[in-house]
Amino acid sequence: MRAAIIILWMFNFFTLASFGGDFTNLYPGARANSMGSAFASIADDPYAVFYNPAGPVQIRTAQLSSGMARRITKYGDMADFSLAYSRPLPFKERGVFGFGYDALRHSQLGNRDTFLFGYSDTLTLKYLQLPMLWGTNFRIVSLRYPKKSHFGIGTDAGVIFRSFAGLRTGLVLSDLDTGMGRSFATLTIANSYRYEDTVFAMDLRVRGGYAEFFPGIERSFHNDLFRVRAGKGININGVDYLALGFGYNLDPLVCNFTYSLPWDGFKSEAGTYEISLTYKFDAPSFGQKMVVEASQRLAELNSRIEELNKQKNSLEVEIAKYQTGKGILEGDLAIMQNRLIELQDKVRTLEIEAIDAQFKKSEPPLVKKMPVKPKEIWPKYHKVKTGDTLRSIAAQYYGNQNFWQIIYDANQDKIFKGLPAEGAMLKIPPPAK
Known part of the structure; x- marks a missing residue:
C-alpha cells in the first residue's frame, strides 16, 4: 500500500x-x-x-x-x-x-x-x-x-x-x-x-x-x-x-x-x-472537545479494565476447577497406591503359600530332633546346588525344615518362584529364638 x-x-x-x-x-x-x-x-x-x-x-x-x-x-x-x-x-x-x-x-x-x-x-x-x-x-x-x-x-x-x-x-x-x-x-x-x-x-x-x-x-x-x-x-x-x-x-x-x-x-x-x-x-469548544475525548478515552479504558477483570475472574474460576480436579485425582491416586500395596502383600503371601504347598506335595515332612550343638558363628553362607530347596537348606543349618522362611526373608532377591537360584550364595542368618 x-x-x-x-x-x-x-x-x-x-x-x-x-x-x-x-x-x-x-x-x-x-x-x-x-x-x-x-x-x-x-x-x-x-x-x-x-x-x-x-x-x-x-x-x-x-x-x-x-x-x-x-x-x-x-x-x-x-x-x-x-x-x-x-x-x-x-x-x-x-x-x-x-x-x-x-x-x-x-x-x-x-x-x-x-x-x-x-x-x-x-x-x-x-x-x-x-x-x-x-x-x-x-x-x-x-x-x-x-x-x-x-x-x-x-x-x-x-x-x-x-x-x-x-x-x-x-x-x-x-x-x-x-x-x-x-x-x-x-x-x-x-x-x-x-x-x-x-x-x-x-x-x-x-x-x-x-x-x-x-x-x-x-x-x-x-x-x-x-x-x-x-x-x-x-x-x-x-x-x-x-x-x-x-x-x-x-x-x-x-x-x-x-x-x-x-x-x-x-x-x-x-x-x-x-x-x-x-x-x-x-x-463544543476545543477545551470541551478535549474533555469529551478524554472522558471517552477514560470510558474506553474503564470498559477495557472491566473486560480484563471479567477475564481474570473467569480464569480464576477455571483455575479453581482445575485445582479441585487435581485434588480429586490425587485422592484417587493415593487410594490406588494403597490398593497396589495391598495386592503386593497378597501376592507375597500367595508365593509363600505356593512354596509351602509345593514342599508338602514333593517331600514328606522330616522330623528330626535338634541335637545339642556347640555355639555357632552366624551368619553363615550356603552356595545353592542342584536339588536344594529352602526347606532342605533350613533342615541342614537349623535342623528344622520349618525354619525355611528365615532364609527366604534374608535372600528374597535370589529366590524365584519359591526356589533358590542354582549357584547363588545364600546368607544364613541365626535361627530365631
Whole structure:
C-alpha cells in the first residue's frame, strides 16, 4: 500500500498535460488549496461541496465557512470570495444539505459566479460491507468574459469509498453544465491514505484533452490543534505552484491559511494568498472537545479494565476447577497406591503359600530332633546346588525344615518362584529364638 502511494506521488512529475490558464477550474477553500486541491477523497469541511458533493455527509453539525483569496497572474490580480454552508437534515438520519457560493473577479480574464446546492448521504455496499458516501449538486453558473457571457445550470455527482485500513477513494464527475458555450465536464479520481497523524492525498483531474495530477499532504499536531499542509498547486496561465498552508482548530472556530509560490521563484508574477474561516454551530469548544475525548478515552479504558477483570475472574474460576480436579485425582491416586500395596502383600503371601504347598506335595515332612550343638558363628553362607530347596537348606543349618522362611526373608532377591537360584550364595542368618 505504501509503495503504491509513493509511486503515485512520484507520478506527479509526469502529468499528461496541464489545465493551462483556464481560471474555470479554480475553486475556493484555503485548506483544500494548500494541499494543491487534492481534496476530493477527504472532503470533510463545508468547502467539500466544491470538490466532492459526497463529502458533506461527514459533517455532523451545522457549519458556515467564508473565505477570500488573491491570485496573482501575469495578466493582473484575481479576487476570489466564497461562502460554504453544511447542515445535517433533522428529518434524515444521515442526510446533509450543502450550499456553496464562489465569486471570481478578474478585469481581463473575466468573472465567474457559481451557486451550488447539494445533498449527500451514506450507504453500505451489500457484498463488500464497506461504507460508501454519495452526493449530488445542482449548479447555477454565470460566466462572463470581456466580450461574451454565459449562463448555465448543471450538476455534480461524487462518491467516496472508505476502507478499514485508512485508505479512501473518491470519484467525482463535475461541471456538467449546459449553456456555457463549451463543455467543462471534469472527471476526478482521488485517493488518500492516513498514517497516524499524516494524510497523503492524490487527485487526478481530467477535463477534455487535459489531465493533471495533484499531490498533497497534511500533518496534524497537538491533538489536532494545529495542521500544516503542502501540495502541487493548480497551474494558472502556464505557471506551476508549490502550495503551502496551515490551520488552527480553535473549536468552534477554525482558521485556515494558504500561500502558493511559483516553481520559478519569488521574482515571478504569480502566487496565491487565501484565508478562510469556519464556524461550527452547536459544536463544543476545543477545551470541551478535549474533555469529551478524554472522558471517552477514560470510558474506553474503564470498559477495557472491566473486560480484563471479567477475564481474570473467569480464569480464576477455571483455575479453581482445575485445582479441585487435581485434588480429586490425587485422592484417587493415593487410594490406588494403597490398593497396589495391598495386592503386593497378597501376592507375597500367595508365593509363600505356593512354596509351602509345593514342599508338602514333593517331600514328606522330616522330623528330626535338634541335637545339642556347640555355639555357632552366624551368619553363615550356603552356595545353592542342584536339588536344594529352602526347606532342605533350613533342615541342614537349623535342623528344622520349618525354619525355611528365615532364609527366604534374608535372600528374597535370589529366590524365584519359591526356589533358590542354582549357584547363588545364600546368607544364613541365626535361627530365631
